[in-house]
Amino acid sequence: MTSAQSILDALVRHADTTGFGAHGLHVLTGADDVAEHRWAPDVREEIHSLAKGVAVLATGIAADNGLVDVDEPVAHALPDIAFGAGTDAVTLRHLLTMTSGVDMPWSETELTDWPDLAVEFLGRPSRGRVFQYANASTYTAMRVLETRTGDVGAFVARRLFEPLGIEDVVWQRCANGYVAGGEGLALRTEEVARLGRLIRDRGAFGGRRIVGARWCDAMHADWVRRTDTDPGYDRYAMAGWGGPGRLWRLHGAYGQMLLFDGDTVVTVTADDHSGADAFAGIVAAELERQRPTATRA
Numbered sequence: 001m002t003s004a005q006s007i008l009d010a011l012v013r014h015a016d017t018t019g020f021g022a023h024g025l026h027v028l029t030g031a032d033d034v035a036e037h038r039w040a041p042d043v044r045e046e047i048h049s050l051a052k053g054v055a056v057l058a059t060g061i062a063a064d065n066g067l068v069d070v071d072e073p074v075a076h077a078l079p080d081i082a083f084g085a086g087t088d089a090v091t092l093r094h095l096l097t098m099t100s101g102v103d104m105p106w107s108e109t110e111l112t113d114w115p116d117l118a119v120e121f122l123g124r125p126s127r128g129r130v131f132q133y134a135n136a137s138t139y140t141a142m143r144v145l146e147t148r149t150g151d152v153g154a155f156v157a158r159r160l161f162e163p164l165g166i167e168d169v170v171w172q173r174c175a176n177g178y179v180a181g182g183e184g185l186a187l188r189t190e191e192v193a194r195l196g197r198l199i200r201d202r203g204a205f206g207g208r209r210i211v212g213a214r215w216c217d218a219m220h221a222d223w224v225r226r227t228d229t230d231p232g233y234d235r236y237a238m239a240g241w242g243g244p245g246r247l248w249r250l251h252g253a254y255g256q257m258l259l260f261d262g263d264t265v266v267t268v269t270a271d272d273h274s275g276a277d278a279f280a281g282i283v284a285a286e287l288e289r290q291r292p293t294a295t296r297a
Contacts, residue, residue: 002264002290004028008035010286011266015039020279021255021272024189028197029264036190044186045269048252051171051185052239053195053219055138056096058156059145060203060215067148068092074122074140077147081119086126094129095141096238097224101126104134111139111174118143118178131224131236138182139174152179163210164194183252189269196258196265199250220248220260232277244277245284255279261287 004027015022023040062068070092075083090100102124107113114120121136142152149155153171156179161169172184187195198205202213219240226234235242242248250258255270257280266283270276 002029002292004030004033004035007264007266007286007290008037010290011283012037014282014286015279018275018278018282020270020275022268022270022279024267024269026189026193026196026267027264028193028200028267038189042188042190044188044191045256046183046186047192047256047269048183048254049135049239050192050195050250050252050256050258051180052096052138052182053199053250053258054156054160054185055142055145055181056215056219056239057160057195057198057211058149058152059092059096059141060211060218061159062145062149062155063215064212068145070096074144077144078118078122081122084123084125086128087122087124090122090126092141092144093238095137095144097222098131098133098137098236099129099224100134100137101128101130101132102134102137103127103132104136106135110136111172111180116176117174131226133236135180135182139178139180142179142181146178160210163208164191164198164205166191166194189267192256192258192269193265193267196260196267199258200260200263200265219250230277232280243284244281245288247280247284247287249280251276251280259283 008027011025024038027035063070073089073091075088094100102121104121117136118140121140146152172180199216202216203211218238220237223235223237223242232243240248241251247259247261254273255276257268259266
């Protein structure tokens, strides 16, 4: 079986050769074979859209406990909002898979561009079940979750981060006090890797069930297919992107990535937005190269 160290050594060489601006790499393979490397101090850094995976896990925990139904129209939870045409039929599942059909281009200041981002988002018309990637979609999903769990930041700290041994995490909030949802979390590389282990092991961590397996599976199943886009961005599920190759991944801006291939998880933290896709391809190629011949598809 390929060792975590051999995978790590190869990826470190690739990063150094290509100049990819990695800050940290963590490789987990098999039951508990781990290897790590750092180029920068091991401090908590913004994980960007990896937070969307946290939002899915939080929703899954709530659903497991009967607090929320992901297929119920969000209008039931937010009855005072003036919904746009067709938007009253949007569900949590649509928000988390980016299929609300609501157009809301990203803005660096979107949390302060309107008095209430969720009201603005849901007040726009829906084009039906079409893919429309938007941080506002995840933000709105967390607003819905808040109506059933209380403060989402506190819920996530208690029900997700605490069982993972991750303490004192601060989630960025809007001016109205709600968590940012699709971004705004800072974690160390190894803390991100704990999320990767949880997802790989289908919701279990340290012998404890934290979230139902179906929510981890939903991150790379029932793909929303896209056309006329770059490979690696043509399939989306609940927070997960399909590819490159046989991989699937959670992918945040500037190279924050969790890349999954069978029982192997590669965690990347970086500051290199333009080089991230190429490095994801390198990870896929290296894992294929090191895969035992008997297990190759």
